[in-house]
Amino acid sequence: MLRNKFIVLFAILFIFCCNTKKSKTTANINIGGNMRIQITSPAFKEGETIPVKYTCDGENVSPALNWSGASANAKSFALICDDPDAPMGTWVHWVVYNIPATMTSLPEAVPMKKTVLNNIIQGKTSFRKIGYGGPCPPRGPAHRYFFKIYALDTKLDLKAGVSKKELLEAIEGHILAKGQLMGKYNR
Numbered sequence: 001m002l003r004n005k006f007i008v009l010f011a012i013l014f015i016f017c018c019n020t021k022k023s024k025t026t027a028n029i030n031i032g033g034n035m036r037i038q039i040t041s042p043a044f045k046e047g048e049t050i051p052v053k054y055t056c057d058g059e060n061v062s063p064a065l066n067w068s069g070a071s072a073n074a075k076s077f078a079l080i081c082d083d084p085d086a087p088m089g090t091w092v093h094w095v096v097y098n099i100p101a102t103m104t105s106l107p108e109a110v111p112m113k114k115t116v117l118n119n120i121i122q123g124k125t126s127f128r129k130i131g132y133g134g135p136c137p138p139r140g141p142a143h144r145y146f147f148k149i150y151a152l153d154t155k156l157d158l159k160a161g162v163s164k165k166e167l168l169e170a171i172e173g174h175i176l177a178k179g180q181l182m183g184k185y186n187r
Helices: 002-030 164-171
Strands: 038-040 065-068 076-083 091-100 120-122 143-152 175-185
Touching (some): 038 175, 076 164, 091 164
Antiparallel strands (some): 038 065, 076 143, 091 120
């Protein structure tokens, strides 16, 4: 009798665990896990060194970025640039959102203002400033800088100056496609 109860309990737990895993997998697919956006820059190729011009050792301006392959259902784009190799944890270099779905690029040297171009909104970086803050790692091995683009099924109702964390929370469940470009820099 005790053995039968144990078998039934085990079967219930097994079914519950399997169903939970399936729903998590489905959730990942629904947020754009299968669709990829190709993101490039005329300044550097995937895995190459980011030119000094786009760093704190140069002009500290944003590089031009181009993307393609987004869903036709996209209503806007969001972009995050960060450095996961920073000594104190991931360092955020750029937060941009409400890029119109009709745009497939950002020009070089986007102004460091809350609202730019076609009402594109910028967030706050780890430098505690609005707009792009270029690579500025400590001396040592090269750091990796990821420019991540997200195609969204909505335009975001967020004020200027939000953090990366706030942006990621806002876009959760709205991602149709995503892509990334990685460049390196060391001093």
